[in-house]
Amino acid sequence: MTIFQFPKDFKWGTATAAYQIEGAAQEGGRGPSIWDTFSHTPGRVYNGDNGDVACDSYHRYEEDIELMKELGINTYRFSISWPRIIPTGDGEINREGLNYYHRFVDKLLEAGIEPFCTLYHWDLPQALQDVGGWENRRSIDAFVKYSEVMYREFSGKIKYWLTFNEPWCIAFLSNVIGVHAPGKQDLQAGLDVAHHVLVAHGKSVSKFRELGIEGKIGIAPNVAWAVPYSKSAEDQGAADRNIQVYSDWFLDPIYKGSYPKPLYEFFEQSGHVPPIQEGDMEAIAQPIDHIGINYYAMSVNRFDPNGGYLQMEEVDMGLTKTDIGWPIESRGLYEVIHYLQKYGNIDIYITENGACINDDVVNGKVNDIRRIAYLQQHIAQVHRVIADGINLKGYMAWSLMDNFEWAEGYRMRFGLVHLDYRSLKRTPKESFYWYQNVVKNNWMETRK
Numbered sequence: 397m398t399i400f401q402f403p404k405d406f407k408w409g410t411a412t413a414a415y416q417i418e419g420a421a422q423e424g425g426r427g428p429s430i431w432d433t434f435s436h437t438p439g440r441v442y443n444g445d446n447g448d449v450a451c452d453s454y455h456r457y458e459e460d461i462e463l464m465k466e467l468g469i470n471t472y473r474f475s476i477s478w479p480r481i482i483p484t485g486d487g488e489i490n491r492e493g494l495n496y497y498h499r500f501v502d503k504l505l506e507a508g509i510e511p512f513c514t515l516y517h518w519d520l521p522q523a524l525q526d527v528g529g530w531e532n533r534r535s536i537d538a539f540v541k542y543s544e545v546m547y548r549e550f551s552g553k554i555k556y557w558l559t560f561n562e563p564w565c566i567a568f569l570s571n572v573i574g575v576h577a578p579g580k581q582d583l584q585a586g587l588d589v590a591h592h593v594l595v596a597h598g599k600s601v602s603k604f605r606e607l608g609i610e611g612k613i614g615i616a617p618n619v620a621w622a623v624p625y626s627k628s629a630e631d632q633g634a635a636d637r638n639i640q641v642y643s644d645w646f647l648d649p650i651y652k653g654s655y656p657k658p659l660y661e662f663f664e665q666s667g668h669v670p671p672i673q674e675g676d677m678e679a680i681a682q683p684i685d686h687i688g689i690n691y692y693a694m695s696v697n698r699f700d701p702n703g704g705y706l707q708m709e710e711v712d713m714g715l716t717k718t719d720i721g722w723p724i725e726s727r728g729l730y731e732v733i734h735y736l737q738k739y740g741n742i743d744i745y746i747t748e749n750g751a752c753i754n755d756d757v758v759n760g761k762v763n764d765i766r767r768i769a770y771l772q773q774h775i776a777q778v779h780r781v782i783a784d785g786i787n788l789k790g791y792m793a794w795s796l797m798d799n800f801e802w803a804e805g806y807r808m809r810f811g812l813v814h815l816d817y818r819s820l821k822r823t824p825k826e827s828f829y830w831y832q833n834v835v836k837n838n839w840m841e842t843r844k
C-alpha cells in the first residue's frame with residue numbers, strides 16, 4: 397500500500413456552476429440567459445431538459461452547504477449568474493441578485509469554506525446575445541462592468557476569482573462545433589468570440605487591480621492532452637492543434653501577448669484570423685495569479701482532412717470509458733500540467749476533474765466504485781505533479797452533485813451526491829465518503 401501525503405495547505409473542494417444547479421430561472425429578478433433560450437429550443441438538449449429547476453440550489457443552498465460541511469471540504473468553486481446581477485447584461489443592477497449571493501457566500505464563510513468564484517460559466521444574458529453576444533465587442537465592456545460590480549460588492553468576502561470557465565467551450569464548442577449555446581457553426585464566429593472573451597478577461601483583471609481588490613484572479617481553461625496515432629507529421633500536427641486550441645490559444649495571449657503561431661497560421665490558411673484591434677493584445681496580457689485547469693480525458697488523434705475545424709479525428713483505442721463516452725486515462729493530467737510549465741511555475745488549481753458515472757440509488761446507496769477508481773487514479777497524478785515541484789495548489793472534484801450537464805441534460809451524472817430530480821432529494825454516493833476520507837486525512841492510500 398502506498399500513502400500519498402498532500403501539502404498541509406492544499407485546497408480540497410468541489411465545483412458547480414450557476415445554470416447547472418440553481419434553478420429559479422425566473423425568480424429573484426433574474427433575466428434570461430442564452431442557456432435558457434438554448435435549453436428551451438427543441439432538439440438542442442437531450443430529452444428537452446432545461447435549467448428551470450435543476451437542483452433548486454437557489455432555494456436549497458443551505459442544504460448543499462451542510463453536505464459540503466459533511467464532506468469536509470475547505471474550498472467550494474461556484475459561478476455567479478450574470479443575469480441575476482444585471483438582468484439585461486449591461487443595464488440596471490438587480491440588488492435582489494446581489495443579496496442572494498451575499499446570503500450564500502456568508503453561509504459558506506460561516507462554514508469555514510473558502511469561496512472560489514467563477515464570474516462567467518456560460519450563462520450570457522440573452523439581451524446581449526440579441527445584439528451579437530460575444531461576437532460583438534460591446535460584450536467586453538458589459539462584462540467588465542458586471543465584474544466591477546462583483547469585485548466591489550464581494551471584496552473581502554471572496555478572495556479567489558476566475559474570470560471565465562473553459563474559454564474553448566465558450567468559443568469553439570458553442571460557435572464552431574455548435575453543441576452548446578448559442579449553437580453556431582462558424583469558425584470566424586469562434587475566433588471572434590475567443591478574442592473578445594480574452595480582451596474582456598484582460599480588461600477585467602485590470603479593473604480588479606485598479607480597485608485594489610484583496611485576493612487573487614485568473615482564468616480556467618479546460619485542457620486537452622493528445623498523442624498522435626502514428627509518428628507521421630500529419631498526425632503529430634493534428635494532436636498539436638487539438639492541444640493548442642484548448643490551452644495555448646488562450647494562455648499564449650495572456651502570458652506571451654500573442655496567439656500561438658502554428659495554430660494561427662493554420663486558421664489563416666482558410667482565411668480566418670482573430671479580429672485584433674489596436675491595444676487588444678496588451679489589454680489581454682495582464683499578469684494573473686493562478687489558472688484553473690479542468691481535465692477529464694486525453695485522446696489519440698490522427699489527421700483527417702474532413703475532420704472538422706482542426707482536420708483532426710479522435711481515434712477510439714478501446715480504453716475503458718465513462719458513461720459519457722470519454723476514455724479514462726489519468727496520465728494526460730500529469731502530461732498536460734507539465735506542458736503548461738512553459739508559462740512558468742504558475743499557481744495551478746484543478747478546478748474540475750471527475751467522471752460521468754450514471755449509477756442510480758439501490759437500497760438507499762449509490763455504489764459508484766468506478767467513480768472512486770477514476771478519482772483515485774487522477775488524484776494520484778495530482779500527487780505526482782506536486783512531487784515534481786509544480787505549484788499545484790488544490791483539487792476541486794466535478795461535481796458536488798449531479799446537475800444539468802448542458803446538451804446532455806440530466807442523464808449524465810458527475811456528482812459525488814446523487815440527485816433525484818423529481819423529489820430533489822440529495823443522496824451522498826460511496827464516492828462522497830471515499831473523497832471525505834481523503835480530504836479529512838489530507839492523504840490518499842492506494843493498493844500498490
Ligand SMILES: N=NNCCOCCOc1ccc(-c2cn(C[C@@H]3NC[C@@H](O)[C@H]3O)nn2)cc1
Nearest residue numbers: 413416562569573575618690692748794801802
Ligand atoms: N473536440 N471536439 N469534439 C467534437 C464533438 O464534440 C461534441 C461534444 O464535445 C464536448 C467537449 C467537451 C465537453 C465538456 C463537458 N465538460 C464538463 C463541464 N465542464 C464545465 C462544467 O460545466 C461541466 O459540466 N467539459 N467538457 C462537452 C462536449
